[in-house]
Amino acid sequence: MIDFIIEHAVVWPVAVPITAAALAAMFWLRQDIQRLVSMVGLVLMLGASLLLLVTVMQDGVQARQFGSWAAPFGISFAADLLSAAMVMITGVLAVAVGVFGLADIRKREEHSGFHPLFLGMLTSVNGAFLTGDIFNLYVWFEIMLITAMGLLVLGKTRAQLDGTLKYAVLNLFSTLLFLLAVAILYGATGSLNMADLSRILATTEPSAALTLSAALFLAGFGIKAGYFPLFFWLPASYHTASITISAIFAGLLTKVGVYACFRVFTLMFEIEGSGLREAMVVIAAGTMLFGVFGAAVQWDVRRILSFHIVSQIGYMLLGLAIATPLAIAGAVFYIVHHIIVKANLFLVAGAIYRATGTYDLRKSGGLMRTNPLLAALFLIPAISLAGLPPLSGFWAKFLVIDASFQGGENWLAAVALFVGVLTLYSMSKIWIEAFWKAPPGVRQTARPVPVLMLLPIAALGAITVTIGLSPEPFIQYAQAAAETLVNPEAYIVAVLGESAGPGVEIAFDPATASPIIIEESVQ
C-alpha cells in the first residue's frame, strides 16, 4: 500500500483534488459538507505535493505512463525538481487561500459552486505542472480556463461579467495559438511527448516551421502569463473577482504560463542563436516597465497589485531570456517567492477591505492605529515584493540581476533595479494611504478582521521571512532545478527509459503496443 502510494507520487497531486471536486459537486446543496470536503481535499493535496517533493529530491525525476501505453505513444506524467517545487507551492497556497476563503467567500458564492470550481482549478494547475505531453498540457490549460471563468463570474455582478468576457476571449485566443504551435510541431517531428520532442529537436535542423512554432508558443503562453504587450486582459479582469479568487489567480494562473514557457524553451527549443533571445529580452524589459508604470497611476489596491503581477512576470522572463544556469536558477527562485508574496498581498487587500469597507486607497486610512497587527502583516510581503533585504524578494532580485550582469545584459539589470524602486513607490503608497494617514471618512473605527483571514496571511508571511533569513537551501534547490532544466538528460531518461539517447529511432509495434528501437543511427 505504502509502496503503491510512493510509486505513483506523481499522480496524487492531480487525483486528490479532482476526486474532492467531484465529491463537493455531489453535495451541491449541502454547503457545510462541501466546506469539509474542500478542506480535507486541500490538506490531502498538500500532503501529496510534499510526498512528490520528497520523492523527487531523493530519487530524481519521477515519471508515469497512463494506460500502460509506453512512452512516447501514451500520455506521460513527469516531475522534475521544477515541477515538484511548483506543485508544492500550489499545495501551500491552496490551503492558505482555502482557509482565507472560509471567512471571505459568501453563502451566495458557495451556492454557485465555489468549492468544486476551486478544486477543479487546482487540479488543472497541478496537471499542467506535471504533464509530460504537450497536447495534454493544452487540455489542462482549457480546464483551467473553464474553471477560472466559472470562478470569475461567481458573484454574478456586472463588472465580473465584463471582466470575464475580456478574460475569456483573450485566453481562448491564446490557447488557439498554442494549439496551432502544437500542430506545427507535430507535423515537423511526429511526436507530442515532451521528452521525445527534446530528443528529436536536439538533432533536427532548424527550419521555418520550427521557428514559427516557437514564436507561436511564446505568443500563446505570453498571453496566459501576461507578457508585454499582451497583458491588457489581466488588470481588466483580476480585480473584479472576489478577493479569495483574485488571490489564487494572482498567485498561480499567470505562473502556469511562465512555467509552460520554461518547460518549452528549456526542454524543447534553444533560446540561444534562434533569434528568440532578442525578442524575449525586449518583452521582459517591456513587461517589467509597463506593469510598474500601470500600477503607479492606480488607486484601487487590487488594480495596483494586478499591474504588479505583470511587472514581476518580467523578472522571471528576464531569467529565462538570459538562459544561463545561474539566471534560470534565479528565475525559479523568483517564481516561488513571487507566488507566495503576491497571493499574500491580495489576501491583505481582502483584510483591508474587511476592515475599512473599501478597496479605494483614497477612502481608507488609519489602519496602523486601529489594526497594528494587520499593518505588520502587510509590511512583510510588501517589502519583500519591493526587494528590500532581508526578505525573500531581495534574494530573488539579487539572483536575477546578478545573472543579467554576468550575462552581459547590463541595461536589463538597470531596468530591473529601476522597476524595483518604482515597486517600492507603489508599496509605500498603499502603506501611507491605507495604514498611515488619518481616515478621511466619518467612520473612525475599523471593523475587526476575523482570525481565519489573519492566520493564512501570517503563515504566508512566515514562509517569506523564512526564505529571506535562510535562503541557502532554497537557492541550492533552485540551482539544482536549473541544472536539470539546462541538461534535460535525466528528464528524458526518466520518461523514455535508458536506451533512448539522441539519434535513436523509435517505432511503434502494433502487436504489443510498445515502442521498438529500429536503429541507432550514428550522430
Place this chain on the structure above:
Amino acid sequence: MELILSIAIGTLTASGVWLLLRPRTFQVIIGLSLLSYAVNLFIFGMGRLRMDAAPILEGAGSDPANYADPVPQALVLTAIVIGFAMTALFLVVLLAARGLTGTDHVDGRER
C-alpha cells in the same frame, strides 16, 4: 486536395480574425469558433493528407505505411469537444452579460 484544404483554412482564419475584431460579443464568439475550426483543420493537415486509408491498425505485423496517421484525428476530436464546451460556456456568459448590461457591446456599454 492540399490546395482546397489550405484555401478553406485561410478563409476560416481570415473570417475568424475579422469577426474577432468586431465590437459585438456574438460576432466575437463566432469569430473564435471559426478560428478554432481553422486550427482543427490545420491539425488534421499536419498528419499528412491521405485518401482511402484507415487510421486503425489491424492485426500484428501490419505495415504502418498503409494507414493514415490516427494521432491528429484523436487530437482534433479532443479539440472539437473542448471547443464545443467553451463555446457553450461562453454563450451563457454572453447572455448573462446581455441581460445585465442591456447591450451586446464588448465593453458593456455603447461606445
